[in-house]
Amino acid sequence: RSLRGFEEGVACKDFLTDDLWLELDDDDLDCESPSSTHEPPRLHQSVDSCRPRKPAIALPPPPPRSAPPIGGAAPHSICGGPPSCIGTPPAINGGTTASVGTPPASIPLRAAPLRSTTTVCGALPNGLMRQPNAIDDPAAMLRPAELELKRNNTVLNETESPAGEMRLQQSLSTPCPSGSVEPSTSRKESEYRRFKSEGSAAGTCSLPAPEMDVTIDDLSPIADPRSSPPGRLNLFQDTVTNGPLTKHSHTEQVMMMHTLKTKLSKYQNFIDKAFQHIGQGSDEQIIEGCTIVAKVMTKAWMFPKISHDLSYALCDFLRDQNYLDALIMHFIKAQTCEPGIVAVRLACGRVLEECLSLNNREYIVNKGYLKKLVATAMKLSKNPEQQRMSLSIMESLFKHSTATSYRLIEYGVLDHILLTCKRATDTPTTLRHAALALANLSLYSCSEAKKKIIQKKVPDWLFLLASQPDDLTRYYACLAICMLGSTKEMEAAVIKSGTLALVEPFLLAHHATTFAGDHYKHSQGRPKEWLVRLLPMLKSKCREAKSMAAFHFTMEATIKKDQQKLEVFQEIGAIAALKEVASSPDEVAAKFASEALTVIGEEVPYKLTQQVPCWTIADVQYWVKKIGFESYADAFARHMVDGDLLLLLTEKELEQDLQMTSALHRKRFIRELESLKIAADYGSVDESQLDQFLMSLSPELSVYTYQMLGMGLNRSLLPSLTDEMMKTVCGITNPIHRLKLRQALQDSKHIDDIEVAILSKQIDVFISYRRSTGNQLASLIKVLLQLRGYKVFIDVDKLYAGKFDSSLLKNIQAAKHFILVLTPNSLDRLFNDHNCEDWIHKELRCAFEYHKNVIPIFDQHFEFPAVDTEIPADIRPITKYNGVRWVHDYQEACMDKVERFIKGELNRTPSIGQQQPSVTSSTSSQRRTQSTRWASTNVRSTTQKCAISRQQLEPSTHHCTSPRPPLRSNAANSVTRP
Structure with a gap:
């Protein structure tokens, strides 16, 4: 079959199945150039399906950028205006210089020398410019090297034959011919085919994950600033990357409006074609259509400058054309485990999570879809991608209203989120959506919903999210805890969780003006109704809440200034509140509020010092x-x-x-x-x-x-x-205050003893860990212990500034139990640490000296060193301790055993040689050769147990005591925990 026949077949798409698309593309490529198959990097976030993956479509290499290297092109003039070097001027009839009027539709656009000049007049109706850069040409299917050779030959010979024609990248600045002729059907089909081919074939739905960097140069009229070569000129400057622009020029505003109209028309066309596939009813066509719509929406959200307007317009388009109803019906259809139905549901869910705008959320609630939609989403929990999609949908639904948020809690959504957090501790994208969902819930919650939040111990779970390495997860967890802490009825629960202490260190480590663009959906700012709900945090008495709100308003001010929408801050009353915070003695909050006012252009008030x-x-x-x-x-x-x-x-x-x-x-x-x-x-x-x-x-x-x-x-x-x-x-003068102070002082005469006595009422368990490898596991253990009623200390959440080491050791003395979290490489710094400089060494030595109940928790991949002598002698007994081997899939069983250690039920073990049905004993040297020597079923003999809590000891001859009496630590150097 010839390429001409292939193109005619494309025009008759109603007679082609998805399988035929693949076969024709592959066959035609083989005919043209057997070795020229080129598959670009696929944007994949796999949706489960039981169908085998079909051969990938061979695609042409990306066309050249629309903007030439700076200084590499001669100026051309548009409509008789001043010379311009922006864009790639087209040429008509073999690349000769021409004044373009209304050319016949049959004249193809050919590659022109980059140094030619062009004069262009006229425009299409409705402000839409004809895109002169896409042709159905076999040269577009060549390899990059062959395409470059073709391009060079074209430059040398301007009268190249039609076989040398090449596709030009569409550009906002590319001059276009006048006339009312819309882009040809074959050109639209070509772009649609290329767009569709970047998705997946029928039966396997490969979708771009929302957190992935998706390049947009295949459909975008601008150069992507994240991937553009340094020698190219970006027509739009991203404010997040290059800083805010003070004001858009008239030309920029016209270009942005034109771009919005052009992209909206084009994307609506793609969506219409996609729903033609979906309307045919087969699972394969539904999956492929949803893949295309999801890709369109993702690109719209990522589009610089106009992403908010473009995405919301497409969301309205989906609703107005009844496409949203079709997606919802496919998503919530009869529950079944058939692979086809599951794949269709996942494909539809991927679209839904991208199109739940404010109006669409209102539509879902008013049409009565909410309960069925949520019930279906909660069933998506079999793998990380399903969990991520489920939380992403719920995250958007929480932004409707306080009444809807309470209904969602009643439907069990909050329980589902917390359970997913527990299961997905090793899936960053899922935890990010969990943090976003809880942040939205904290903003859109009534008093009754807040009671449910306290009952479910959400502040404790936010500690786990605020301890994650992903910055966005930490940010929205901090935002959620600050919003909860700014309300009086939740203040006690928030303070008890210890999560507030993680807020200001995070804020001080980031710059508000550059943090805004880290999430593609929110890089163009939050809507007005969302910002209104953030205002109470600025007026809160909670210091961390004011700091967080001021930080976020600084981000929003940076974005809104670039969009010329700064008036929104005056409309919602944020400027007066920011001035109030900027003049307060709270240093962190005042710092960010002053930055926000500076960006907005308001006068920064006089600031009071905290001294x-x-x-x-x-x-x-x-x-x-x-x-x-x-x-x-x-x-x-x-x-x-x-x-x-x-x-x-x-x-x-x-x-x-x-x-x-x-x-x-x-x-x-x-x-x-x-x-x-x-x-x-x-x-x-x-x-x-x-x-x-x-x-x-x-x-x-x-x-x-x-x-x-x-x-x-x-x-x-x-x-x-x-x-x-x-x-x-x-x-x-208050007698109650005097009573509190007397009670703290009456039992002790030394000030250090007083502090330890006070702390002992506040701490049950001290957790020691290596921050570089054990932070997430230690945070999870803290949360699970607090959910069981224990008062837990972990060094990231309660220490004051000052003498870090002495404060830390006093907390160890005050705690009754000492949990040591051992993760891979956590003991490497202990090797030959005879001067006790490492923090784990200091903490474990202190626990031994004060006879704490030491409970090791071993990560699945942790192993002690082969030679005991590498560990310092004063903490070497830890190699002989009973412990709990942590298995992520059996968290509750692991915590049950930890609790038995805390209660003393496992502190008494059988003597050596005494066997029990489910208990085995062996020497430490034998266990060191086994990969499961620290399994949760292994129990040590009492002769190897050294550091049992003194309150739980009974007279026995089998336990050993500390080799030295307790000593008060005199460490005075202030250091930072590694």
């Missing part, structure tokens, strides 16, 4: 006005109240000296003053870290810090305080 004792009279005046007491600002200035006097003000002085006669005004002012005292930084006057100690007892006691310091009190004198001294000298 309140150093405030001037003007600072105090500014603060008084800021909290709403403008009428008293002059009185504060007249009495020369500075930061020192402000912290020592009493209610009597407010009434008599400052003439604040209203008792309600005084109560409100004292409430604000107490909040300021708790948030203040006393580092300039507090050398003994008294404030840190009082904060560890209760934040309410931090209110008395400055008066104590003014009286010369420090931490070492605290055990000597009497009740009378607390009342008269320290100013602790």
